[in-house]
Amino acid sequence: MMQHYENHSIQELPLSVPYFHNLVERFLGENGLRMEALGSYSVVEDTEGHILAGAGLSGDIIKCIAVAPEARSEGLVAPVVSHIISQAASRGITELKLFTKPENQGIFESLGFHVIARAPLAILMENGRGLERYLASCQETPDQVGGDGPSCPAPTGRLTTGVVVMNANPFTLGHQYLLEKASSQVDRLFVIPVRDDRQCFPYAERLAMIRAGAPSGVTVLEGSDYQISAATFPTYFLKDLSDAAETQMRLDLDLFSRHIAPALGASVRFVGSEPTDALTARYNELMKGLLPEVVEIPRLETPGQAGGDGDVMPDLIGHPISASSVRKFLEQGKLTREVVESIMDEEKPNQRERIVLRGDRVRSLIPKNVKLKDTEDYVCKALEHYAKYLRHRSERDSR
Secondary structure (H helix, E strand, O other), rough: EEEOOEEEEEEEHHHHHHHHHHHHHHHHHHOOOOOOOHHHHHHHEEEOOOOOEEEEEEEEEEEEEEEEEHHHHOOHHHHHHHHHHHHHOOOOOOOOOOEEEEEHHHHHHHOOOOOEEEEOEEEEEEEOOEEEEEEEHHHHHOOOOOOOOOOOOOOOOOOEEEEEEEEOOOOOOOHHHHHHHHHHHOOOEEEOOOOOOOOOHHHHHHHHHHHOOOOOOOOOOOOOOOOOOOOOOOHHHOOOOOOOHHHHHHHHHHHHHHHHHHHHHOOOEEEEOOOHHHHHHHHHHHHHHOOOOEEEEOOEEEOOOOOOOOOHHHHOOOOOOHHHHHHHHOOOOOOOOOHHHHHHOOEEEEHHHHHHHHHHHHHOOOOOOOOOOHHHHHHHHHHEEEEEEEEHHHHHHHH
16 A cells, blocks of 8 residues: 655555565664564655655554654654554554654654653653553452462551562462562562463463462462563563663663552562573663662572482473473473472472561561661561570579
8 A cells, every 4th residue: 555745655565575575674774773573564765766764563563663864854754653553543453552762752742652661762652541551450450369379468557569570481380489489578469470472371371370379369460561571572582682672671661660560559579580591680680770679589499309210300400490491391292290290299498387477567667778678687687686685684584
């Protein structure tokens, strides 16, 4: 389909044709962008067929917006994006998101978009109320509790609320351990699953696994396009640690701190340590610098000794429990019932007898300037001091 804009034509290029795919890839490269997976790409061409401006559509996300240097004073972004909005509407997509440079904010605000996340090199915008509706649904969601996990005491007084964003592809004992440790440190814990169906385990299955395995009292929300998704963090699914990934991480974290955490009343974000995945490790590192309080929980490790005959999944023994490792053994046909049962039968650190302290009562006795991640050290030092006091009093009374 072709539209005309003064002396220029606007048309949608068929990217399935190698010639047009290479043409768009070259145009983007000349303008400092790289080709991404796109469903379509619309361009403004001059009378000789040269691309002057273009933008692509992937689902409900407008991407790869570029204008040739010689045409940047001609106001071509608005018509090409308006064309995409019209094309999307004809396909039943009425709410769109887009990535663009901060200096383009005014152009897209004139087209009905508003900023939902901001990073130094890019902003994320949308023209609908999707984020607003999602936040409202989070606040209205009743508790979705797990079945066999430890119960969380009913909170009283000032509440401390935490959040875990979890992929769980699939849900493992490591994920369960993370949720148990996190829920023991706050009055209320929310879990946000990554909503994506392009993985080994689709979203509906992962959501069901998390809800079945989460500790009692933990609220498992629906996932959305607003946390670690194709919209906010597409390179997460490619495990591509690049400049683009860095910007997307910042956008994802800004969206969380600007919108999601306030809507949930959350003051702390929990993450599991990441010893193997460089991209996730960088995401966790950025998180600690950008969010007010982040608590990193060391990963649960498999037992140091194998069960049974001592030859069960030796590649996993003594290593952190990882969903990627589980997927690898599943693909190799080694994740048998016997293997799973042998791991389940081993006593895990989170299954040993534990002392559970009510977060609201403990926090009320701790100075406000002590961060949550430092609470354990503070409590231990206080107990050591109190133990010395009791010992000295006992010695004095025995004289």
